[in-house]
Amino acid sequence: MTNDHEGGPSSEFLERLRGLKSACGWPKDKHAVAIVLIRACIEEGVATRAQIIGALKSIGLDYRHVAIILNEGTGGAPARHRWRLDGEGRYSLADVLVDNSTFAISAA
Numbered sequence: 001m002t003n004d005h006e007g008g009p010s011s012e013f014l015e016r017l018r019g020l021k022s023a024c025g026w027p028k029d030k031h032a033v034a035i036v037l038i039r040a041c042i043e044e045g046v047a048t049r050a051q052i053i054g055a056l057k058s059i060g061l062d063y064r065h066v067a068i069i070l071n072e073g074t075g076g077a078p079a080r081h082r083w084r085l086d087g088e089g090r091y092s093l094a095d096v097l098v099d100n101s102t103f104a105i106s107a108a
Contacts, residue, residue, distance in 0.1 A: 009046050009055040034069045047090045
C-alpha cells in the first residue's frame with residue numbers, strides 16, 4: 001500500500017500520480033485523465049472515497065469532478081462501470097465484459 005504513517009497517500013505515490021497526470025496529456029481531456037488516475041489509486045490501495053478524492057485534489061484535480069467520476073463509474077454492470085464499492089467503503093476495479101467473456105483489466 002502506498003500510504004504514509006498517517007494513513008494518507010505517501011509523497012512518493014503523489015509524485016508518481018503527478019507524473020502520470022502529465023503523461024496522460026493534462027489538461028486536454030480532464031475526464032479521461034481523472035479515470036486513469038482513479039484507477040491508479042485503486043490499484044495502489046488508495047481505495048476509499050476520501051483517500052482517492054484527497055490524493056487527486058492534492059495534485060490539482062477538482063474534488064467535485066473526481067467525486068462525479070467516482071459516482072458515474074461505480075456499480076456492478078461490467079459493460080458500464082469501471083469500479084465497485086464494497087460494504088467497507090473500499091473501491092476495487094471492475095471486470096469488463098468483452099465478447100461475452102469477463103476478465104479483469106490489468107495495468108500495462
